[in-house]
Amino acid sequence: MDSAAIDRFEAGRGRLASLAYRLLGSAADAEDAVQDTFLRWQAADRERIEVPEAWLTKVLTNVCLDRLRSAHARHERSAGAWLPEPLLDGDPMLGPADTFEQRESVSLAVLTLLERLSPVERAVYVLREAFSYGHAEIAGILDITESASQQHLHRARNRVAAERRGGGVEADPASARRVVEEFLAAAMSGRTDRLVALLTDDVTAVSDGAGLARRLLRVTTRERVASFVRAGFKPTPAKRRLAGGSLSLHIAPVNGGPAVLAVVDGRVVGAVAFAVGDGRVTSLHGIATADRLTRLNEAWRRHAPEEPVVGTW
Template sequence: MPLSTHEVELFEKSRGRLEAIAYRLLGSAGDAEDAVQDAFLRWNAADRERIETPEAWLTKVLTHLCLNQLTSARARRETYVGEWLPEPVLAGDRMLGPADTFEQRESVSLAMLTLMERLSPNERVVYVLREAFGYAHREIAEILDLTESNCQQIYRRAKQHVTDDRPRTEVDAVAAVKIVEEFLAAALSGDTEPLVRLLSDDAVSVADGGGRVSARRTPVTGTLRIARYLRNLFRPTAAKRALVGGSPAVYTAVVNGTPAVLVVLDERVIGVLCVDATADGVEALHIQVNPAKLERITRQWADAGPHHTALKEW
């Protein structure tokens, strides 16, 4: 039976929440949109008169679609060239979902999305639904066809995996913006000492080029090594300009709730560097230069203006 206007509205009312769940589970806005569209097709084909709670039904269908994708994604990651990082999205994107609590904001940061790659598919689902969306263990158990006690055990295990290696602190917005501005000034100075002062002792830098563009294929650790790496990365040369096709502009922005540096050439975002700042300094840098993962943020960037220019021409 074709969807009624009311049934279409029911789905559209849930679309933003479904996309936000799928993005946290898959780390890809494109894959999240595809999963939600697949959920819509299932909704269209279902015997909707027998569905008592559409929201719960849609969440369960979407979750299982994402579980299937997570399983196949693990196999694809084994052949991925270099380090894999999530697809970044600009502030205001509905993929980010609710951001009222620290847990909700943290769950969508690139640092947390990357950490969640360590979890099994079930662990990731339980953690996301509980931590970011406040689902009760009983509700999650029904979605995954598990017992409530099993669900609680999975949640405790998942939370331990992602919080053991990440201090749960939050820097206020004003301080975070100041840190990223100081970071960019230090990186452009050509001197390593200002960068060393900004980095925490256990800082790490990870870049994702996906084998499509030049990017370091292993993480960089240690303050001095990272400082030297960034100094060379931000040092403008004729060869680098030729490689990217011109002299890009550099902007500051907020990406996945984190202060970030965007490199833009001819209205196309060619690089995103997220600065994960804590009270102890910059803890992690996530550098995304894979063109396939910058298409959405490029569209967002074009629609969002005006922007705060940090450097008109690099």
Template structure:
């Protein structure tokens, strides 16, 4: 069915919101784009004159497409090589969506996206729609074919799970940058002790190479183990040079609204390391090096001015 220009404009005005919802639900920008495109095809194939509230209709279709995707993704991730981490989005990416409240900023943080992987698909959908986009439970119930009471119960359960994984307060942007600079100085010193002092006792380091870039199958846990790993990671050597394929420029920036190190090789984003920095120290390093999950970041990087690197390795 051919769409009128009004129908097309109506969908395009909703696209940024739909992409932001889909990204939070799926943790993947490319899969979010596919889900939004499939939603457009459904919109194109329906009688739009009979849809009373287009925004609600589009949100319902998109959310249910994402729920189907999440269900199949769980099966795929059982055979994924190594740890699975979300696709990071660099500062300024429109898919990050609204950031006008603490809840909305928190909902797209890399740490929270990783935590959302522990939720069931329905828990994740209710949490995202309520916490990130402030949908009332009455509308969420209509989108997911639930009762309003069930939506409220699912939300409280999901929020509790997320809160349990986010028990410590994070520091502000200026303090985070200072700690990152101290971390890089310690990591390149060749000594473990300065690194240990910057970490929380239960610090973790996780890497996602997707089987295409070497990354440990299990997370490093504990300050000493993480510090030892980081000392080796930042130590120049033939293995690191061969892996990177050239000199690595490190930039301090923001990804998913939080502090991050971006590793760039010849203009290509080679890795994005998202740091979870709390008032107790660095609690987590989540390092995305799967090239399939860095294509959008590379395009975003090329389109923005990022100044000079803080450090060049190898």
């Protein structure tokens, strides 16, 4: 392949990676999908490709759809043991963040909701909401009609809206962080009543159980979530042994929202991402499976973190 063809692909790599991440919810899988697309670009008769960006988008999207439809992916995701991979803000894989829809489409809460859509519904939703493709373009990418694209988008929007917590209203980042700081202080002090007050009536908490459980742990109702969080944030010798030492707790922006990161010797061993709306927590997603934190850790090592909110846990 000549250098011009390589340069053309590399110029669009970031956009392809951010599209793949939204479609797959995994940075590692997204990187694999981009590499598969590069190999197909390398093997293609590029002289016959009139619009390289459109061709690459179509190939990448269909590579991702094949992965979503694979037997392995269906088993892993339907088994209830899957959560999106969290990324530290500033990661180029998070992609465009100019509009509320683009920022929301990469939040852990919405990425989790997208798991409930069919692969085609997910693709239409992401292409339209995050990348502003028209229905004619989406139809060409997915080999469907414009009418089908519109129907898929309508169903996807309805399903996301029906299950979205907080009404889809964007919280001011500074205000959201203050809510999480207060929430963490209440959790550490054991003030369960204050935790309850900081939760919405329809709050949900989801955790991967540090990879120790076969299924995700899901908790609903304010009182149960408050008790679950209090138990999770209560330090014990067993938790320190499992984490590999004494932890510090930091608040950092992850996937466009505030998250509490548990850090041991400069290594992130757990992340709890918060969705905040109208001054209260609408959902929590806890991730501590090591291979889901690989890319976040790479970014954290390059990051100059603020002083921890809790120095020794």
